[in-house]
Amino acid sequence: EVQLLESGGGLVQPGGSLRLSCAASGFTFSSYAMSWVRQAPGKGLEWVSAISGSGGSTYYADSVKGRFTISRDNSKNTLYLQMNSLRAEDTAVYYCAKDGTPAAKWKPGWVFDYWGQGTLVTVSS
Amino acid sequence: QSALTQPASVSGSPGQSITISCTGTSSDVGGYNYVSWYQQHPGKAPKLMIYDVSNRPSGVSNRFSGSKSGNTASLTISGLQAEDEADYYCSSYTSSSTQVFGGGTKLTVL
Numbered sequence: 001e002v003q004l005l006e007s008g009g010g011l012v013q014p015g016g017s018l019r020l021s022c023a024a025s026g027f028t029f030s031s032y033a034m035s036w037v038r039q040a041p042g043k044g045l046e047w048v049s050a051i052s053g054s055g056g057s058t059y060y061a062d063s064v065k066g067r068f069t070i071s072r073d074n075s076k077n078t079l080y081l082q083m084n085s086l087r088a089e090d091t092a093v094y095y096c097a098k099d100g101t102p103a104a105k106w107k108p109g110w111v112f113d114y115w116g117q118g119t120l121v122t123v124s125s
Numbered sequence: 126q127s128a129l130t131q132p133a134s135v136s137g138s139p140g141q142s143i144t145i146s147c148t149g150t151s152s153d154v155g156g157y158n159y160v161s162w163y164q165q166h167p168g169k170a171p172k173l174m175i176y177d178v179s180n181r182p183s184g185v186s187n188r189f190s191g192s193k194s195g196n197t198a199s200l201t202i203s204g205l206q207a208e209d210e211a212d213y214y215c216s217s218y219t220s221s222s223t224q225v226f227g228g229g230t231k232l233t234v235l
Contacts, residue, residue, distance in 0.1 A: 050224070109218025
């Protein structure tokens with residue numbers, strides 16, 4: 001059974017930093033790209049970032065480029081999101097999501113076939 | 126990276142069919158057959174319902190179907206059931222090597 005468990009959320013002041021983690025189990029972690037998707041309170045979904053299975057390729061939304069860094073440790077089956085220079089508009093539930101396409105069958109884009117339950121990040125003074 | 130355009134809300138009675146549209150541009154929806162749809166119940170994580178425009182993952186009811194014409198993708202739900210009441214989001218790959226979601230549509234089953 002695929003499981004994704006996010007952690008690391010909390011309250012942080014504007015300009016501060018936070019690192020989110022997502023522990024994965026139930027599948028061959030290194031064979032799948034992973035993404036972070038966020039949802040501001042009462043708002044819609046927003047794709048934040050993605051990383052290839054090997055970790056060699058990373059992708060970012062314009063809204064976080066230069067401030068957030070996605071990474072993964074395939075030996076620990078864990079995905080990370082380092083968030084710096086946080087702003088009030090970054091307040092959201094952050095979900096990690098697994099891509100449905102194995103690396104061996106790569107195609108453009110990401111299909112989010114499994115999601116974690118999310119971790120809440122609140123940026124406020 | 127503008128969000129894809131979805132109607133804010135749609136409604137239907139049990140047993141009826143409804144369609145949710147998702148309009149983008151030639152740089153996203155119209156340029157690729159990589160549109161997916163997600164269902165989200167309140168307080169829950171999203172669930173994949175359709176991928177690559179019209180494919181259903183294992184376990185998703187065949188009452189859910191997807192299609193695309195030009196820059197607009199559509200999700201159709203037939204035989205509406207009370208448990209279909211939820212928010213629905215479309216998503217597409219873009220020419221900028223990013224992913225974009227629609228603003229979401231709230232489905233009410235009357």
